[in-house]
Amino acid sequence: MNQGLQFDDTGRLRHLLTIEGLSRQTILEILDTAESFISVGQREIKKIPLLRGKTVVNLFFEFSTRTRTTFEIAAKRLSADVINLSVGTSSTAKGETLLDTIRNLEAMHTDLFVVRHGESGAAHMIARHVPPHVRIINAGDGRHAHPTQGLLDMFTIRRHKGDFGKLKVAIVGDILHSRVARSQIHALKALGVDELRVVAPKTLLPTAVEKLGVIPCSRMEDGLDGVDVVMMLRLQRERMQGAHIPSEHEYFNLFGLTPVKLALAAKDAIVLHPGPMNRGLEIDSAVADGPQSVILPQVTYGIAVRMAVMALIMGGSPGRREETHPVAASRARAVVTTRKRK
């Protein structure tokens, strides 16, 4: 897929379609901007005027709880007008094509589309067809990418564990079908993580996965030994054709994260999961709800990270003076307000 599509002529991010090809600097800019937006969620009035007058359409062709809701909250916190198109009751059911749907919503002066679709490449295809002033954020396309999930995972890791260069990280589970894993791998490699292992039965590992700069492990004992971060994945039964695991019982026995298996990791290791969780299949409730779990903070951080992505890609023309750039000015205001409250 054409990664260049997400940048404008001056190299600024225009759409967010994938983490592949994003520089460390761009990822850090998103994480730093998200950090400045955390305080907005802690105020009595959780709103800043950064996207006032802009229209955001959430277009989800697959189910979602966390991503759709946090995008809506994020857009509202930035004061945008938000439309959630209910695809199940839209004219898609009458056979209207994806591009015709987009063109009609565009005719209503939409500024930003947040799109989840079951087909890999759907967000790229839309980005190729919209006029230059319209922005696209990929909220998950097929098995390909889920960039804002990858970014909020990086935000969570940085908040809880600090410097990526010192961290050993394991991504565990259904790597083969996971757009989340692909986005996490690109982000962790760009941020210079010390060691990255992918842990799964061979049937759930993509061929030649080591070309991505990861260490494949087919035993939890090897994969979890001494790691600082354990990133669990959902077993995506809806994307499986044929038998990838012998039985759910055996999968849990071998790859389910229990307190006993977590004890193989560093004592202060954190556990992430993008949700939704299959409790008792890929993760034991004792771990999911335990003291090392940062699964609910991930959801909370997702709002600030999605605010940051929307703000940056809608953030005015490049070359503006720092103090008049809307994102920079808003970040400055957020910091000032936080300081005044202390």
Ligand code: CP
């Ligand atoms: N992590 C994630 O994408 O969850 P939802 O499917 O609920 O959006």
